Amino acid sequence: MMSEAAKSEAKKPIKEGFLVKKGHVRRNWRTRWFTLMDDTLHYYKNRGDPMPAGSIDLAGASLIVPNSGTTKKSFLMQLSSLCGKELLVQAPDQATLTDWADSIEKVISEQAKQSLQASGAGSMRRNTASPPASQKDILQAMQDRDAGVKVQDVTLKTIQIKKCFSGEAAIDWLIAWYFAKDRNEAVSLAGEMLLEGHFQCVDHELIQQHCVGGPQRKITPTIMCREFIDSSFVYYKFSAFNPGQMLDLLDSSDESDSSSDDNDLLTTAANTQDSPWPFATPGDPAGPVIKQGFLMKKRLKHVKQDWKARKFIIRENSPYLYYCKGSKESKLSGSIPLKDCTVAEMDDKSDAASSVKQHIKRNRFSLTTSSGERVVMAAPTAEDRLSWLQTIRKVIKEFTSP
Template identity: 35%
Template sequence: MADSSIIRQGFLVKKGHVRHNWRTRWFTLNKQELRYYRNREDRTPAGAINLARATLTCLTMDDYKKPWVIQIRLENGHEYLIQAPDLTVRDEWKTAIEDVVRSLERLEFSPDRSTMKLIGGDSLATTTTKRDIVHAMQDRSGGVRLLEFKCKGERQNIKYFSGSAILDWLISWSFCSSRRDALKFVSSLLRQSYFHPVRIDFNKGQCINLKDNKAYNKEVADTDDAYYIFVCFAPGEENDVFGNSDGESDSESDDDILSSRMPTVHVNTNPGDPKVLKQGFLRKKGHLRHNWRPRLFVLREKQEHIFYYRGSKQMSKPLGTIPLRGLSVLALDNEGDAEPRLLSLTSPPATNGSSEAITTPRSKRSSKLLKLKVNRILLTTTTGGRIMLEAATSDDRDSWVAEINIASKMISR
């Protein structure tokens, strides 16, 4: 039964604190913390991240050598690094975690999905959300002037801004018509925890969060020495406001799965690469040991094979390929369907495409096992070879089945 308290869940890659290797973990987000598990089926989390007064930074490739990494920095200076499989999934997690952080600091909190009428003029559409404006503040070319500070013991610099700078920005971009209106508006963002007031000790190399100090949380100070940091900093994103303006280990357990889904994006950024029709992390059953390992599968336009890669090493040489020409694709609904097919991997492929053609009796299987839902895909090649894959959700499985069928038919013409 699904836990109603869970806001979001899925597979992400987390950097370890001791060995500093990257491991796939199942993450669940509730209204107070972000928990992670070694396996999806585990009931006891391997750890939990208390999100009260946490700050988020979406690291760029300039900041870190891996893409789509979210840095979560706690009040005590402890930091976590988690990696999503692509930009869209990263942004979904970033937004969900940001909402939890802000709701934990609820001061006149209002849902972001509601419309907002801008203060001091109508230069921008009234449907623009506060989050849109905060993202515009972080724009690389037209955002608020950010300063950088190196905290003692921290790897990445902290990016901060002054109270006077953010007021100047609102007026210069005509979000507000007067400094009074700008102060009123930006103070509402402060109370709703879009950013935190901080005190920076330049001599000691310390950045102290003043979120709990009520004297700093009512109104933004219009001075050059009043400093603030974004609760969620995501530079380099395209904003509607401006228009178009470590080592890794492959020793995961067999039950580890990477991300639940990925949209259509390129594995690498070479201009000459064929267009990616679909890519995502699926579990693949091994041919020899029959264990399940997470693999990144990539389906490209006008290529005769599906490529799969190890873990999150998305720039490396593929581990293997699956020929698309004449490939048969079958979606399996539950464990009772999947297991008999695994027991007859050497039998010839079905000729009529029906699941009954390769189904064996289930009388010896328990009713409980028959009800166990899986999201597996059986691929059968023209030579009779069979590959068993497993998706995280039924929607993801069905999407893969549809895309592979289309690609196979195009290649087989």
């Protein structure tokens, strides 16, 4: 009979793709292939490996996604299982991070729903006799899918931020569910939870405008974390989803390997601006990003003709396709000149495909530079390949003489 592990592996993943994972022992960062199942998140050393290198059970797990600019690395999320296993991963961009976080959150929610149904428990009910004893209880109540605070997607400065709630909505909810007797008490309670790191303000400039003292008042990071604003147009989001033991990590998140600058989540917001490449390189590698993401790469004339997962970046005003190891955007591994470059899609039978691993046969394309060097790449999906081809061809057209 097929084992439970084999049955799980036989199921079609809810989501899959490359992410960068921080090691548990050496504490270094490595690109891994992740697959999200209906109860577990698996990761593999190589795409197509028969068995995962590791897994984390999502039943009762907690998820935290910090605000952009509050960590030394961008696009991070951290998972903590019910048994205390931690997983810290990095996405290539904000859209990918949001997509993964939403998918994982849905799995955690579904697991919680199934657990409630199995135990015969219902959804949260209003309790007028006594409020929950701790902030954790209040936080879990606020995140209740049926009776929690109302969340919505908001657009701030052309950036869409999902699952936010206004300060006014949070205060109304705390009063309606008898966690506070009036607005002053509710603001004080929300401020305490903000100071503990349970909420994050999604736009600090609005806090600057509405804190006591107005725009002229100097707002420090401490003040931004202490004063909760009772306003319909100042928005917050939860720091963690399903905050079980995850909230205990908020106090210990700065305990990381001192020999590395790749600290864990919720580090001090310092040096968070995108810095240029620390050395001279072709084009404009510090320009705004047009497109970025993971691709498999193979250099046909290289001594080692093996496939490597690399993060590729295309920037404005630059005729180069840059690439680097997944977590080391500040250390450029190389670049491919796109001026006068030829790009072509590849099918399963081209370029001696019989010698190519089955999982890399699909969604391949090649780039041939003006000097004749040929690079073959493979995208995770057909949609990803089409998007990369369209962007690359646009850059080639822009910088190639007619």
